[in-house]
Amino acid sequence: VFEGCTYEEAPPSLPCGDNSGVSFAGDLLPLLDVHCNGCHSGGSPSAGLNLENHISVSQSVLEGSLIERLKLPQTNIQMMPLSGSPLPECDIALFEVWASEGAPNN
Numbered sequence: 001v002f003e004g005c006t007y008e009e010a011p012p013s014l015p016c017g018d019n020s021g022v023s024f025a026g027d028l029l030p031l032l033d034v035h036c037n038g039c040h041s042g043g044s045p046s047a048g049l050n051l052e053n054h055i056s057v058s059q060s061v062l063e064g065s066l067i068e069r070l071k072l073p074q075t076n077i078q079m080m081p082l083s084g085s086p087l088p089e090c091d092i093a094l095f096e097v098w099a100s101e102g103a104p105n106n
Helices: 024-035 054-063 065-071 089-100
Strands: none
Touching (some): 054 089, 065 089
16 A cells, blocks of 8 residues: 655755846846847847846746747757857756746846
8 A cells, every 4th residue: 555655855956056036137137138138129129029128028938938949959940049059057047937936027
C-alpha cells in the first residue's frame, strides 16, 4: 500500500541564484536597452512593439510572447534579439521572475 511520497530536496534553484525582487528600472530596462531597444523603440518600433516603457513590456511579458521569443533556439527566425546572440538564461530568468511577481512598475 502506498501512502504518499515526501521529498526532502529543495526545489531547483534559478540558474542565477536568488532573483527575488527583480526591478523593471534597475534590472530589465538596462537589458532591453542593450539588446532590444535598438529596434523596438522610437516612433516606428519594429513589429509595433515598443520596449521602452513599463506598460508595453509588462503586457508582452504577462501574455508570454516576449519570454517565448527570447527562449526560441537561435535557428528559429522568430528568436529575439534578431541580429544578436540569445540572451543568457540568467537574464531570461529575470523576466520570468518579474512576471511571476506581477510585473510591477519598480
